[in-house]
Amino acid sequence: MICARCHHFAAAPGATLCHRCLGDSPEPVPAFGSTPGLWLRSPVGLGRAAAVLLGTVVAADLFAVWADLLQYDATGALADGETGAAALRRADRADELLGISTSAQGLSLVACVVVYLCWFHRVRANAQVFDPLGHAKSPGWAIGGWFVPVGNLWIPRRITLDIWDASSPWGTTRSHTLVNSWWALWLASLFADRVATTGYGDDADGAAQLHDGALRLVFSDALDIAAAVLAILLVLRLTRMQHEKAMAGAAPAGL
Numbered sequence: 001m002i003c004a005r006c007h008h009f010a011a012a013p014g015a016t017l018c019h020r021c022l023g024d025s026p027e028p029v030p031a032f033g034s035t036p037g038l039w040l041r042s043p044v045g046l047g048r049a050a051a052v053l054l055g056t057v058v059a060a061d062l063f064a065v066w067a068d069l070l071q072y073d074a075t076g077a078l079a080d081g082e083t084g085a086a087a088l089r090r091a092d093r094a095d096e097l098l099g100i101s102t103s104a105q106g107l108s109l110v111a112c113v114v115v116y117l118c119w120f121h122r123v124r125a126n127a128q129v130f131d132p133l134g135h136a137k138s139p140g141w142a143i144g145g146w147f148v149p150v151g152n153l154w155i156p157r158r159i160t161l162d163i164w165d166a167s168s169p170w171g172t173t174r175s176h177t178l179v180n181s182w183w184a185l186w187l188a189s190l191f192a193d194r195v196a197t198t199g200y201g202d203d204a205d206g207a208a209q210l211h212d213g214a215l216r217l218v219f220s221d222a223l224d225i226a227a228a229v230l231a232i233l234l235v236l237r238l239t240r241m242q243h244e245k246a247m248a249g250a251a252p253a254g255l
Helices: 044-079 085-130 141-147 155-167 177-198 207-248
Strands: none
Touching (some): 085 155, 141 155, 155 177, 155 207
16 A cells, blocks of 8 residues: 555555654655656646646636627628628627637636646656556657647547556556547547638638638537546546555555
């Protein structure tokens, strides 16, 4: 069993704390193997923070969907030939809300990315302790892999699968369905966002084109919500898996 206080070393026989936490020894026994410089660090705090910030991304996207629909309605009225003051005010209001929602999405995404990457690096380091040999990429790729052009379409998924397998209970491998579903939706949301913003940028001209662009934004933001919800489930599941495996202690004899 791992030490209940530091979560780094094996608990002393008959105790819940390691020798160091008990004050008995300056050189406690490693809980998992003896790889120099590697020890477990709890992912629980970072996991909860990442899940909360992913929730803010979902909230910002929901607000954006509402703004998109208002824009879709306002530009549809203009495309149908409405030119009264009320229609123009509705269009201006929709533009204003769309700009606010875009800013909210950007701020929530930046905050989420910072904490998510910290969590992702933590669980990757822990996975190295659980299984030093079961990884296709070195720990640094847990952050760098997200920023490699083209490579970021597959590297983070490969790392996540390796973390998932290393964090599964001893002697088992849990299904990859959640990881693969999250990644598929993430890629789909990236593609949809590129299509939506390309067709709804500064070059968009005319109420009809804006009307079509607003519909693409609705679809893009809806996909982003779905991907973020699965990301929350993934973060919580993987965090729980690592915590439970750490508390269970080293692998049983024969594994």
